Amino acid sequence: MKELHAMLFSGIKTLVGGVPVVHGAYKIKDNHVLTANSQSHHYIPATQVPVEMEKLITWYNxxxxxxxxxxxxALFHHRFVAIHPFPDGNGRVGRLCMNYILMKKGYPPAIIRKENRWDYYTALEExxxxxxxxxxxxxxxxxxWTFATRAS
Structure with missing residues (x-):
């Protein structure tokens, strides 16, 4: 996941506001976002990220x-973004991980289309x-493909 983050941000030196990007490094400051309901949603504190990421890998295995x-x-993606381990790019890395899991099992990637973005955010909130x-x-x-049309 750190390598995916590094690849996504290769060539990018700073985030909005001039914050430097450390490619593939976990966040060092706590972060939050505004939800679809304009509520402030706080993620796992930066100090707990390494432990929570280990728990995520154990859960996956x-x-x-x-x-x-x-x-x-889907559950992996949600758990990953609930941790929000990076200062930026968590949704993108989470979707890459989700699609890696799908493709590894012979499924095509799930692409969250722009017109479905708010449904995606609302479902994450739920x-x-x-x-x-x-x-x-x-x-x-x-x-x-759906559950009914694909056997694995």
Missing amino acids: DNKQILHPIKLS ADNNKPESFVHSSKKEQP
Whole structure:
């Protein structure tokens, strides 16, 4: 994931506001975003990121043979962005990870289309509130194949 971040930001030296980019490095300051409901959503504190990322990898390894690939990839993506380990690019890295998981299992990537962006954000918010089904369904809608048409 650090390598994906580094590749995404190669050639970029600063973020908005002149903040320098350290390619592939976890955040050193706490971060937050405004949700679709204009609420401030705070992510995992920077000091806890390495431990939370290890937990994420353990969760993935424990579930990769159990969960359906679409569900696994969506839940992984949500868990990743809930940690928000980087100062910027977390959604992009999360979507790359989601699609890596899908493609590794023989599925095409799930592309979140621009016209579905707010549905995507709303579904992420619902997953933040312990209702991940909406995000799994949202990810499934962006898949050319469905649970019923693909056996794995």
